[in-house]
Amino acid sequence: MIKIESAKKTFGSLTVLDHIDLTVEPGEVVSILGSSGSGKSTLIRCINGLEKLNGGAISVDGFDVSRPKELAEARKRSGTVFQLFNLYPHMTALQNLTLAPIEVLKRPKAQAEAEARALLESVGLGDRADFYPAQLSGGQRQRVGICRALAVNPRYLLLDEVTSALDPEMTAEVLRILAKLAEEGTTMVFVTHEVEFARTISSRIVFLDKGRLVVDLPTERFFAADGGMANPRVAQFLSNMRKD
Known part of the structure; x- marks a missing residue:
């Protein structure tokens, strides 16, 4: 499981995460909602060790992400998809996918490439394996980003506003892929502003406000008048x- 205990993160005098407690079990899809500045993306960055906590603890399958050696093990168990793709521009789609499996997991090159091609095929990009990111549309780049995260066979997929830089048509492309992953039982922690999509695929919804976790409920209860809506x-x- 991903276990977050009393996590605190500050930037100077600003408290971005204020004693967050959250557990994500294998097989769950947990969507994190909240306004801009509520701490959603910072929480994802703390889970994958890109930001260090100022208090509390986060572990992935029992590995403490604050300890460098354990963080390396935690990262083998989780894949992250970023808002702005973060693909290596000098590498093809195939090379972006095979880098971590070959260099980190020490898989044979032929095996890594075969698995990467299968992933690209599964998201409709089998014919784009040798394309560079600049030759792909935004939706295609984000699909490559999802495949790159999946290439290490993670137990957990962390997604940080993966549709916010896309137009509606490209957003629909990416959301279809994520819905398929959810149906297949992929464990996901999903920071999003796509409320209705979160309602469709999530087993739980967490709401952050000014760095505090104020609601953590099963999806149906979150949208109930006497549940999350009571807050x-x-x-x-x-x-x-809804007005937007």
Whole structure:
């Protein structure tokens, strides 16, 4: 499991995460909602060790991400998909996918390439293996990003606003892929502003506000009038999202 215990993160005098407690079990899809600045993306960055906590602890399958050697093991168990793709521009789609399996997991090159091609084929990009990121559309690049995260066979997939840089048509492309992964039982922690999509695929929804976890409920309860909607801040947020 991913276990977050009293996690605190500050930037100077600003508290971005304020004693967050959260557990994600294998097989769950947990969506994290909240306004800009609520701490959603920072939480993802702390889970994968890109940001260090100022207090509390985070572990992935029992490995403490604050310890460098354990962080390396934790990263083998989780794959991250970023908002702005973060693909290596000088590498083809295939090379982006095979880098970690070959260099980190020490898989034979032929095996890594065969698995990477199969992943690209599964998301409709089998004919784009030798294309560079600049030759791909935004939706295609994000699909390559998802495949790159899956190439290490992670137990957990961390997704940080993966559709926010895409137009509606490209967003639909990526959301279809994520919905398929959810149906297949992939464990995901999904930071998103796509409320209705989160409602469709999530087993639980977490709501952050000003760095605090204010609601953590099964999806159906989150949207119920006597559940998450009973919290004034959640009700206001959802109302504003519907107006948008």
